Amino acid sequence: MQPISLDHLNDSQRQAATHVGGPLLVLAGPGSGKTRVVTHRIAHLIGQGIPARQIVALSFTNKAADEMRRRVTDLVGPQAVEMGTFHRFAARLLRRHATLVGLTSDYSILDPDDASAVLKRAARKLGLSLTHTPIDRLATTISRAKNDLLTPDTFEPRWGRPADEVALKLWPVYQELLLAANSVDFDDLLVHVARLLLDNPELRAMLDARHRYILVDEYQDTNSVQYCIVRGLSVDHPNLAVTGDPDQAIYGWRGASIRNILEFERDYPTARVVKLEHNYRSSANILGTADRLIAHNSRRKPKRLVTDAPAGDRVRIVLDSTSHDEADRIADEISHGLAAGRSPREYCILFRTNALSRSLEVALRGRGVPYQLVRGLEFFKRREIRDVVAWLRLLKNPRDDEAFMRVVNVPPRGIGRQSLELLTAWADDHRQSRLAAAARAASIPGLTKRAAKGLGEFARLHARLAAVAAAEPSVATLLGEVLDRTGYRQWLADDGIDEEGEDRIANVEELLTAAQQLDASFPNRPPEEGSAEIDPLGAFLETTALVADTDVWDPSSERVALMTFHAAKGLEFPIVYLVAMEDGILPHERSLDHPEQLEEERRLVFVGITRGMQEVHASCARIRDYRGTRRISAPSVFLTEMTGSETVLTGSEAPLSGTLAIDDFAAAGSMGSGADLDDTSQLVTGPADEDISQDMAAPETPPARRTSPARDRAFQTAADLAERLGGLSKAKHTYEAGQRVRHVEYGEGLLTGISGTGPRSVGTVIFDGPAGTRKFILGHGALEPA
């Protein structure tokens, strides 16, 4: 293997890229060449003679994984390095060891919609009304708990949150339904794998040895389950390299814990730490502005952003009169830019919520500026796509009740809700899948003749197609058979007289193309190590379940990109617009009284600013039409924080002096007068927030100090698990009340009591010295027998 050239890396980049064994933390600021470092490091490892299949590179998005693969291939040709998302990696692993968690390798992956449907069924089964607790709320509660590595046994409903109580009741039933349907939700992919690693030491050791070099990208966004998986695979071979930037952690609301990156060095004391602070993307003014903003965050590792780039244009802060003006102004500016020879793809407009895109779209369309709205999850959410994929799922996994429910009456077979309810009840009583029940529809009491006939026909149709599926290696051919024999294609064609129908047909055709592509690529794929080949259908279903962003941003397209701040992470554009930077929108009103969340919002703006290479324009409007109502807005506190020598303040609402003084700026912000602001507070309506009621009910807990107990517990859990995984002897001690113990700092003392059991049991110690009485989690190893 030819050693790869590292000439065009700077010193720190080279340090990181040539690191081979042992833990490595790369703190990579925006635009610091992180991907380059990661890909060069992979190439370097291979150059060192490390077998490619021992290397695993994990990312959060398929886009990032694909990019990584492409660039590694550019460096050292196609390699058997496992590169993919956490979920994809987990899905593969789980397929091989599915029986250990009660699944078969043909398990289905449910998307959030299907998972919600299962949750609803669980609620019906328990006779719980969902009128006061929306299903989505319950789903997120359970999802968050899972990502915190909690179980129904360890999950404690937070005080004052009725949704938690309901979720706790539903959760076990939900899991039973999933298991019976041989299905997992997105979260389970990770949770099951984490459990495998925790509960099967031999398997864990085997996987640890197989995946010796692990790289994790965007480590600041890992949650407890991911943390657990990564640690579980890095015990015997702690060649764990993580890259990330705490200042770009923006998924805390999904359970990501910034702790993981902030305390990597505590987790791995021998870790080598490399900081990539040199920015190759943005002008000095843009970086300076980003730097000033993020400095307002307290919980962070100080990090500089260094550049050799010229100052460039100052970051422009624009105070517009109305949201309409803002959109028009931006559209005009872009339009002029295009007239002056700029390409649309040099522009990007970022907003906090998708709903804010509307006025911009209208304005751009009005001027004939081509744009693309970057929203993932479009294609596979289409009804027709989900229908067809559900058919394939049902062929792969006949117990997939959600898939069954989706397609059983599509096209219509005279099977209505009533009939399905009877079928479901019967199936539950007899512990059968819906499909199995359908095959025996004749013996189900209460079904109408028509329904029984329809169900029977459906079951026979499935049997015939299953036979095709078993014999047919081509997914595209199978898909064609499904479309024909189910009458789905015909049904669409009959329906497809209008434009929408045409779209549906086109979408199905596109899915067929995707299947053909998979078929074509299949024999060329490097064989999976140590496992039976994944069959094409399985691979296709895995991809459709886990690749949600076919509709994703196409960088080569000649269009202005419109997306949320979140979606922009990892991208860069010469000219970036940050719109609707107003109090209540960014920062979002729900984060205003939560310091942690406010810091995350600030990081969001940091991410937004640092997307810009040449120009950044941030704006707000005094009057905003949003969601059908008009509200008076005040400029975001973040605009004030950004303001400095690198920024310039303009716009029709800006003070006439045009000076940069923050006082002027603040004055401009409140220029709507007191009456207007009062109106604002009335216009900002919404359901009583649970957090607020919690505040009122528990006034002794000041918001500034409050952290989510569930979160703390999650950290605790993860840390405990990590200790267990680490096999640290410290954690192995057993304790009894009354015994003498020693603490490294507090000296010796008497263990007076133990509460709880297992690794999280807490001991109370009265120290001989001045430390007094303290409590310890015994599993943490802070104590040892004296």
Added chain:
DNA sequence: AAGTCGACAGTTTTT
């Protein structure tokens, strides 16, 4: 069994 109407609520969302 399937369509239509009105009430209602509405961050972000890598998988």
Added chain:
DNA sequence: CTGTCGACTT
């Protein structure tokens, strides 16, 4: 302004 949900009608 949207999309979703439940009740109501054919």
